[in-house]
Amino acid sequence: DAGVTQSPTHLIKTRGQQVTLRCSPKSGHDTVSWYQQALGQGPQFIFQYYEEEERQRGNFPDRFSGHQFPNYSSELNVNALLLGDSALYLCASSLFAEAFFGQGTRLTVV
Amino acid sequence: EDKVVQSPLSLVVHEGDTVTLNCSYEVTNFRSLLWYKQEKKAPTFLFMLTSSGIEKKSGRLSSILDKKELSSILNITATQTGDSAIYLCAVHGGATNKLIFGTGTLLAVQP
Numbered sequence A: 001d002a003g004v005t006q007s008p009t010h011l012i013k014t015r016g017q018q019v020t021l022r023c024s025p026k027s028g029h030d031t032v033s034w035y036q037q038a039l040g041q042g043p044q045f046i047f048q049y050y051e052e053e054e055r056q057r058g059n060f061p062d063r064f065s066g067h068q069f070p071n072y073s074s075e076l077n078v079n080a081l082l083l084g085d086s087a088l089y090l091c092a093s094s095l096f097a098e099a100f101f102g103q104g105t106r107l108t109v110v
Numbered sequence B: 001e002d003k004v005v006q007s008p009l010s011l012v013v014h015e016g017d018t019v020t021l022n023c024s025y026e027v028t029n030f031r032s033l034l035w036y037k038q039e040k041k042a043p044t045f046l047f048m049l050t051s052s053g054i055e056k057k058s059g060r061l062s063s064i065l066d067k068k069e070l071s072s073i074l075n076i077t078a079t080q081t082g083d084s085a086i087y088l089c090a091v092h093g094g095a096t097n098k099l100i101f102g103t104g105t106l107l108a109v110q111p
Helices: none
Strands: A005-007 A010-013 A019-024 A031-037 A044-050 A053-057 A064-068 A074-078 A087-094 A099-101 A105-109 B003-007 B010-014 B019-026 B030-038 B044-049 B055-058 B061-066 B071-076 B085-093 B099-101 B105-110
Touching: A005 A087, A010 A019, A019 A087, A019 A105, A031 A074, A031 B099, A044 A064, A044 B099, A074 A087, A099 B044, B003 B085, B003 B099, B010 B019, B019 B030, B019 B085, B019 B105, B030 B071, B044 B055, B044 B061, B044 B071, B071 B085
Parallel strands: A010 A105, B010 B105
Antiparallel strands: A005 A019, A019 A074, A031 A044, A031 A087, A044 A053, A064 A074, A087 A099, A087 A105, B003 B019, B019 B071, B030 B044, B030 B085, B055 B061, B061 B071, B085 B099, B085 B105
């Protein structure tokens, strides 16, 4: 059983560009949450998707958007990248309360 | 505002020592508290504690939830260098599966 998989693993973008990160949840999980983890910080909740809809959102600007597909996989899109968007982006999938994380995408904005 | 606070922020011990990591929380509609170990990238699940399961143990690791004090501890006995990692505490609150994380405790175990 493949766990949560994320792609790409690393990414370098220039300020102002747009980026799309992808996540495939653990088999049987229907809920996908995205987190941003800056260096030395705990993960910060961005938003959560369930049944292809954004169910809850953290304190992130509208530049951060997402999507969930019928197979429960998900994308995170960030527009107009800022230097401060450089971080590890983690996807977590869950069926109930226990969340399993992917390896993350390390995004560097230069 | 919901928050989770972990202490200490960092800790250096020697192999064989016992460590206790702390987590306190103020979260509306508390449902569960989870501990994760993060070595490089993906946090890996350790324990989930709820009102019906306030104490968990796995090998050298154990955790207790104190709902009265709104806190939890994670104990690691006979530490090994492989225990070196960031330990994250997260609280699951509200009606969704949103996790609220603390900043983590960086544990370094020296040979």
